[in-house]
Amino acid sequence: MHSLLPPLHLFHVWAYLQTQPLLGLTATLVVWEISCFLDAKAGRKAWSNPIMLSIFILAAALLLTHTSYGNYFTGAQYIHFLLGPATVALAVPMYANWPAIKRDFGAILVSVTAGSVAAAASAMWIASALGAPHAVVISLGPKSVTTPIAMGIAEGLGGVPALTAVFVLITGIFGTVVCTAVFRLGRVRDWRAQGLAAGTAAHGMATARILLLSQTAGAFGGLAIGLNGIVSSLTLPVLVKLFGF
């Protein structure tokens, strides 16, 4: 007896799936769930944070299976798209903390500006001292700022937006991993200060991490992301000119 369908080779199924949105989307969600499970199992340690775990697992999987990032992103873009509305949604925790934010707005503005300048100036100075080319130095400037604003700033100053996106990401991973330990070291105990520092130094990724620990910290993180974006787009051109990077 003949089968009605030609025999399906696993390879063909794979080749077909690779070009379809379903695989990238499903893989991202499944890996995220696994990462969250591992994080909970490990007791929410700094090194077990699910964002970093997921990126690591997915990047390794793409490299091992020779799947291009473009193919993966066909599916993953549906998740990526939600970043915009989620940024807008930060208004909800911000409103919940509005009285506290309004009362200390002066302190918030001073702290964010100081942190923003410290991040940009030290990053560009170190990279330029270590011989990185001009475009890389400029691309490092806005690395603490949230991705869409950071890429805009880099482009305006003659950097490479794609590189900036990667630097923003590395900063986010690093900040997410070290932030709780750094706060212990610097005796930063106030949730408001922790959230503000996380958002200023390592944008939404560290904010997402600290939001798991405190709603208040999350709200101040969201505020810091927006504020640092505004402050950096104003101060970075001045810094670049001043130090002649």
Next chain:
Amino acid sequence: MLLLCQLAGTILQAASGLPLPGPVVGLVMLLAYFIRAGGPDPVMRDTAQGLLKYLGLLFVPAGVGVISELQALRENALAIAVAIPVSSLAALLVTGMMMNFLLRGKRDA
């Protein structure tokens, strides 16, 4: 509603040439609306909190993009490997300690 704010923000940004992305303008607009209206309605609050619970997941797709910039990263590995950690530590400490200092003695809300 969230999409509406983002869209309005993007349009406003494109029209005015502000150096800020649409979602950030949208955030400011939504916050301004909450302040006027006396807060978010329950549906809006639940939607926003549901979305924010998965904020971490939303960064993953962009993050995996690291694999397409490996070349440039390798060539400047040392500069990047020193500049990013040091400057991030500086920012965390400067902002955190400054804010902690400025808020000393003030009770948490």
